[in-house]
Amino acid sequence: MRSAARLLLPLAAAGLSAALAAGLAAAPAAASASSAASPASAAETWKWGPTASSDTKGWANGHVRSGSSGLRIVGDLYDAGGAKTCSWVKIKWLTDRGKYRTATYRNCSQSTPRRFTVNAGYMLLARAMVCRGSSTRVTGKCSRWERVWTQGG
Secondary structure (H helix, E strand, O other): OHHHHHHHHHHHHHHHHHHHHHHHHHHHHHHHHHHHHOOOOOOOEEEEEEEEOOOOOEEEEEEEEEEOOEEEEEEEEEEOOOOOOEEEEEEEEEEOOOOEEEEEEEEOOOOOOEEEEEEEEOEEEEEEEEEEEOOOOEEEOOOOOEEEEEOOO
C-alpha cells in the first residue's frame, strides 16, 4: 500500500499543478473583465416596500441608490382614497453625524402615483411611514415605521 501511494502521489501532484496553471491563466482574464464592468455598476440599489397605511388606501414603495454624494431614497406614493383625502409618506433617516432628518410628501390624485426623492447623504438607517390625511395635514390611519434601509443589512 505504501508503494502504491508513492506512485500515485506524483501523478496527483502533476494533475493538480496542471489544473492550477489553467486556473491561474484564466484568472487575469476574469479579473480584467470584472474590473471593466465595475465602473458601470458602481451604484448599488436596494428595493423597499410596499408600505401601506392602516386602512390600505395609501401605500409607497421604491429603492435606495448609492452615489458619489451618499444615498438617495426614491419612491412612489399611491393614493386610492376618497375625494377629500390624501395619502402621506414620512421618511425619517439617521445621518452619519447622529441627527434625525425627516421629509414628508403627499398625494391627493387618486389615480396617478407621485414620485418623491430624498437626498439623504451618508446615513445609518432610514424608515418610512404611510398615513392618510387631508390636503393640509396627516389625520391618522398610519402604518408602523418600516425599515427602508439599514447600514450593514
